Amino acid sequence: MTKKPKLTFPRPPARPDEIPDFSDVDVGQPGAIGVPPLDLLAKDSRPYANGLIRVMNSGGKPVGPWADLIADQDASALRQGLRDMLKMRAIDKRMLNAQRQGKTSFYLQCTGEEAIGCAFQRTLQKGDMNFPTYRQQTLLIAADYPLEAMLGQLYSNAYDPLKGKQLPTLHSSRKHGFFTVSGNLGTQYIQAVGWAMANALTGDGGIAAGWIGDGATASNDFHSALLCASTYQPPVVLNIVNNQWAISTYTGMASGNSRTYASRARGYGIPALRVDGNDYLAVAAVSKWAVQRARSGHGPVAIEWFTYRAAAHSSSDDPSGYRPKDEAAAWPLGDPVDRLKTHLIYRGEWSEERHIQTEVEILAEVTEAQKKVEAAGTLVNPGSMSASLIFDGVYAEMPEHLRRQRQEMGI
Amino acid sequence: MTKKPKLTFPRPPARPDEIPDFSDVDVGQPGAIGVPPLDLLAKDSRPYANGLIRVMNSGGKPVGPWADLIADQDASALRQGLRDMLKMRAIDKRMLNAQRQGKTSFYLQCTGEEAIGCAFQRTLQKGDMNFPTYRQQTLLIAADYPLEAMLGQLYSNAYDPLKGKQLPTLHSSRKHGFFTVSGNLGTQYIQAVGWAMANALTGDGGIAAGWIGDGATASNDFHSALLCASTYQPPVVLNIVNNQWAISTYTGMASGNSRTYASRARGYGIPALRVDGNDYLAVAAVSKWAVQRARSGHGPVAIEWFTYRAAAHSSSDDPSGYRPKDEAAAWPLGDPVDRLKTHLIYRGEWSEERHIQTEVEILAEVTEAQKKVEAAGTLVNPGSMSASLIFDGVYAEMPEHLRRQRQEMGI
Amino acid sequence: MPQMTMIEALRDAMDVKLSDDPAVVVFGEDVGYFGGVFRCTAGLQAKHGETRVFDTPINESAIAGMAIGMATHGMRPCVEMQFADYVFPAYDQLTQEAARMRFRSNGQFTCPMVVRMPTGGGIFGGQTHSQSPEAIFTHVSGLKTVIPSTPFDAKGLLIAAIEDPDPVIFLEPKRLYNGPFYGEHGGESVGWASHSAGEVPEGNYSIPIGKADVRREGRDLTILAYGTMVYVAEAAVKEAGIDAEIIDLRSLVPLDLETIRASVENTGRCVVVHEATRTSGFGAELIAEVQEACFWHLKSPIARVAGWDAPYPHAAEWDYFPGPKRVAQALSKAMEN
Amino acid sequence: MPQMTMIEALRDAMDVKLSDDPAVVVFGEDVGYFGGVFRCTAGLQAKHGETRVFDTPINESAIAGMAIGMATHGMRPCVEMQFADYVFPAYDQLTQEAARMRFRSNGQFTCPMVVRMPTGGGIFGGQTHSQSPEAIFTHVSGLKTVIPSTPFDAKGLLIAAIEDPDPVIFLEPKRLYNGPFYGEHGGESVGWASHSAGEVPEGNYSIPIGKADVRREGRDLTILAYGTMVYVAEAAVKEAGIDAEIIDLRSLVPLDLETIRASVENTGRCVVVHEATRTSGFGAELIAEVQEACFWHLKSPIARVAGWDAPYPHAAEWDYFPGPKRVAQALSKAMEN
Numbered sequence A, B: 001m002t003k004k005p006k007l008t009f010p011r012p013p014a015r016p017d018e019i020p021d022f023s024d025v026d027v028g029q030p031g032a033i034g035v036p037p038l039d040l041l042a043k044d045s046r047p048y049a050n051g052l053i054r055v056m057n058s059g060g061k062p063v064g065p066w067a068d069l070i071a072d073q074d075a076s077a078l079r080q081g082l083r084d085m086l087k088m089r090a091i092d093k094r095m096l097n098a099q100r101q102g103k104t105s106f107y108l109q110c111t112g113e114e115a116i117g118c119a120f121q122r123t124l125q126k127g128d129m130n131f132p133t134y135r136q137q138t139l140l141i142a143a144d145y146p147l148e149a150m151l152g153q154l155y156s157n158a159y160d161p162l163k164g165k166q167l168p169t170l171h172s173s174r175k176h177g178f179f180t181v182s183g184n185l186g187t188q189y190i191q192a193v194g195w196a197m198a199n200a201l202t203g204d205g206g207i208a209a210g211w212i213g214d215g216a217t218a219s220n221d222f223h224s225a226l227l228c229a230s231t232y233q234p235p236v237v238l239n240i241v242n243n244q245w246a247i248s249t250y251t252g253m254a255s256g257n258s259r260t261y262a263s264r265a266r267g268y269g270i271p272a273l274r275v276d277g278n279d280y281l282a283v284a285a286v287s288k289w290a291v292q293r294a295r296s297g298h299g300p301v302a303i304e305w306f307t308y309r310a311a312a313h314s315s316s317d318d319p320s321g322y323r324p325k326d327e328a329a330a331w332p333l334g335d336p337v338d339r340l341k342t343h344l345i346y347r348g349e350w351s352e353e354r355h356i357q358t359e360v361e362i363l364a365e366v367t368e369a370q371k372k373v374e375a376a377g378t379l380v381n382p383g384s385m386s387a388s389l390i391f392d393g394v395y396a397e398m399p400e401h402l403r404r405q406r407q408e409m410g411i
Numbered sequence C, D: 001m002p003q004m005t006m007i008e009a010l011r012d013a014m015d016v017k018l019s020d021d022p023a024v025v026v027f028g029e030d031v032g033y034f035g036g037v038f039r040c041t042a043g044l045q046a047k048h049g050e051t052r053v054f055d056t057p058i059n060e061s062a063i064a065g066m067a068i069g070m071a072t073h074g075m076r077p078c079v080e081m082q083f084a085d086y087v088f089p090a091y092d093q094l095t096q097e098a099a100r101m102r103f104r105s106n107g108q109f110t111c112p113m114v115v116r117m118p119t120g121g122g123i124f125g126g127q128t129h130s131q132s133p134e135a136i137f138t139h140v141s142g143l144k145t146v147i148p149s150t151p152f153d154a155k156g157l158l159i160a161a162i163e164d165p166d167p168v169i170f171l172e173p174k175r176l177y178n179g180p181f182y183g184e185h186g187g188e189s190v191g192w193a194s195h196s197a198g199e200v201p202e203g204n205y206s207i208p209i210g211k212a213d214v215r216r217e218g219r220d221l222t223i224l225a226y227g228t229m230v231y232v233a234e235a236a237v238k239e240a241g242i243d244a245e246i247i248d249l250r251s252l253v254p255l256d257l258e259t260i261r262a263s264v265e266n267t268g269r270c271v272v273v274h275e276a277t278r279t280s281g282f283g284a285e286l287i288a289e290v291q292e293a294c295f296w297h298l299k300s301p302i303a304r305v306a307g308w309d310a311p312y313p314h315a316a317e318w319d320y321f322p323g324p325k326r327v328a329q330a331l332s333k334a335m336e337n
Ligand SMILES: Cc1ncc(C[n+]2csc(CCOP(=O)(O)OP(=O)(O)O)c2C)c(N)n1
Pocket: A133, A135, A183, A184, A185, A212, A213, A214, A215, A216, A217, A243, A245, A246, A247, A309, A313, D029, D058, D082, D086
């Protein structure tokens, strides 16, 4: 049994010229895992952290106790969910295109992950705060963030609520419960814990939701967030979006020998669950449970959303350099839009025709908004952002040295 | 079951005017936990991570499979262990005294934790490297570090191998497998992983041992060390010395809701064990197992040494401000010196008389060395450290600007 | 008027604000039950309760990150880093997050928080209990950096910092905690009790952030200093027998350039003093600004006296510390031309 | 001689050292299989194997900490931070550990390692892909800080950095990766293929760390610049029509003060240019040194042109970037006296 110490270098199941291979991914069975009590303890959460909570079977039928938990969701709520996802997809399509045309400097899609943010957001209340990454635009969509504001920021024009100060895709809307996204990975996670502590200290009834990617769980702030959430027990839902990739780096680099990210959180004494993130019903059910748990004073909870990043990392990335082109299609848990559609059709509340019609309507809505917003300027046709804005908002009051610099600029 | 979110603030079992209370500490039974195979996996290490490995019973008799693992240790090796611990204790006593007399600026004892470093070090080979904290002087003692060098650094005089550049107690001796101790908590832990990676990459046969206090497990470097050890599987033993306190802060602040620090490591996919750190035989046995595991290529392992910081945090600290004066005496796992003594007497290899005589001998040896070293200068009677040393060793070669500054200093 | 040490003055500032404003919270390592390793928060938890004053795990970026979450929510955290030497793990959160919130969210999220930390050497703390990291903060737009040199200023500036709408780095010269320090290791130690600046009014008062204090008027030369170095400068002026004006900056960003300019235009000579390492220290910024603002008035090069470009060496601390002798030499040299 | 982009030159330097010295390892985020988001390490893993060139988890302090462990063991890690904007979590490990090893262990443990990172703006990267953090490293004794401006220098300096016995912060001006950039956003983009500095010898050669390069000789004024700003200075000199000497510092610490002094003594005028924010930027240090060294030769105040003291604003990038117009203005103004 003796061997020489040798390093391991985690590898993805397949590289570009290989056949996609998810045979090691154990997806379990829909309906197999129960609903724990709201005051679940970390030590009792092992089956939830190591298993995979699923609701829909392949025919779109919801099964098991998690399905029962959201049996009260009527078809119109689910149709709204489908529309949210389709809207996100339409925006992704149009804006990637706009980026290709040089109208914006940068874009970033969330294809394949739409169910997570869309379903989660619809369980939140006004006053709750998300601490998202750049890939949770869905939270804004499902919070009914105005299209003009979203696209305006992508074009950095007069519609941009941030006045061109921040990168496209790094949105911010306090009113919509969407914390200002940082370019530095991980930092928001411990801030979410601090915000939730303020929720508890002020007793304002709100909760916080932290968001992080699988790759960024490696960051220090992931650790400090889990640690402080475990210590102080604030009302925070700590979401981990495991989409298998971090740019070109396979998720195994961040998970190492851990079974799941949920089990890593469990090691911190935080109850954790692992959920099929491509199953809108599973996301809705677990979000409902988790948000209720946090709000009713049972402390933090961690959720690993298991999904797949179907698109490139961003408009600067070409994944054909590091993974098989058809890997997304091989993902064993399918596509979130297809699956919710199947469910609604199974339920007799939707049809292929209505679906296509809705897609067309939504694309038209997005396209119209886009035209309107583009008229205010794009990267090829810049609107007039005032240079003096550079000095505004560095501090609440402009100090002398910034005033001098603004004068030096000649404005 | 609904309540309002409220923060928890972990509290120690007792504060100054209360009666020490360790009733929540489950110490299990000596001999109750088995010896796992060298290639133990994290998922199979739960009983070891949540339990407490003990060897000696209250009569000093070694029991169970871990006792068998070190049955080959003869009495002379154990007497050496006892002597190592007594030497450490004598140094602590003399040097705290010296600090009180103003002869050195700072001192820091390890009373109550002597078994851990002393027994661990004796399982290492030449070329292995410890990455210690300030409280692992025992590693140096058991590596037969010359007393003159150790005391010399404490007095920052001509005997000081570091020439006064570093604080007393932050030792460094490459030759003795003792990495330069940092004043910044935690930093050494990920460095230990890097060193172990170099062991594996160069195939030099060495291993690394990281050391960290319970309080410092909160540091970011604890996380990055566990993460990278899990990912790359280098030959490293990650030691956590849980002595219940971090200055005035109870260990509950760092452990939060985690059962044990070992279970936190297990969440990273690293097999972990929890051990009675006041039981010299348990430390010797588990160290032997862990070092062999690492050296024979089975990857990282984490060990939580469960102990109690019997003395003040340092010479700057007065624990009567935050814990009961007699808490150390109430520690359910006793004192490591007493317990090894009891074992040797049980074995017929030691006696009260020999013990007292040995204590006297060792104190004399330390006192003599101290006198000799003190003659070269102390804080009240400073030796002549050259000021020009300030500029030496900032870089391998002194750059121009440091040369100018040295000239400016006039030397 | 009550006489206080700097520690008591800082504690009093927090006490006043904890009493005034329910949004204020105080936390850090050993800060709660025990009251801090320097005792700056002693008694505050007992008085205001555990939800207002509490201990934290040993993770400086977590302390900063939690404070940011609370501050953006609307609270006013005032946190302690046990030593300035341990603030570095929090550097990312402080400079990329706290400092940037207002700007990057176009004012939707703001970050009123204070980060207190004991700074500077002279206590035989070696390289990890002695550093003066002000310059790595003054380089960062969005942060203010403040450093008091008296109990009176300490209280007034800390209250101003807690009330400030933006993040403030609050450096506390630990060598001044218990009394002024004139830079002579062997010298007699004087307490604040017998110093006029130890008189500290009760209740709420504040000192505007961004205003320097002329500590000594003089015609021959201007000394720019802050923290402990203000006293070292006083000692050096005595030693050199030069009629120097001593300006205690108190706030590094924003900088009171007007006061500095007025003085240097008057004296025509300037010496800059700090304890931090010389290269890229805040002294460089001062020299750059002064030479630009007062070039035509300068009679001799602006000199700087600073910590050598080396780690703080434990045993050679007093050869490292820029004491009155070195400052006096620089003063005399500046007068040569 | 082969013509290379700066990316190719850097890759070639690592390739040469990986081939030369088994102790060299290269790692970082996306650095292994994929070859880095800027492609600097493309092909190196395929050529040298996974044990020499590998990917890491996304944790910059872990990258630094592992490198320190390896370097103190005896290896020579050359690691990448994906952007200089993401180096801050590693600030503690780099400044309190890597920089201090040799000193605090009295030479028992040393830390020969290189930390590469793309720096600077001009690529519409917003506030978190554009920063120039050199000054927070130049303040730290024990570190060297290097920044090339040509493919030739990039290779020679990177080899020197890898061979250096001490830790080196290696800043790569990302705007120069593919060609020189003269500061005009709308301007024609030129590749290195048509630039003489794109000629890069094969094999091992190195450029000593600490030697500046006089990029243009001139009699009227000295411009101190580094990285992208060297080209902006060239453009500004043309625009202003002034016979300026342009010094490309190449190494900030150690600084080639002799070359600087000789030039300024000759010209009597000096303008300092950098992209980092102005306050406490490295320009302050340059001004402090120059005014001290050359005071009696100065005919006008030393001016600095730098990034405004604000976060890099995405949409107003070209109002923020200190372009040739601003530099030219400063040159003209410096000539007025
Ligand atoms: C501190 C920091 N380091 C590195 C980066 C560069 N970076 C941007 S996105 C990314 C990958 C993140 O992957 P993951 O967390 O899995 O999120 P995903 O993109 O898959 O949603 C990296 C390395 C960064 N933004 N911040």
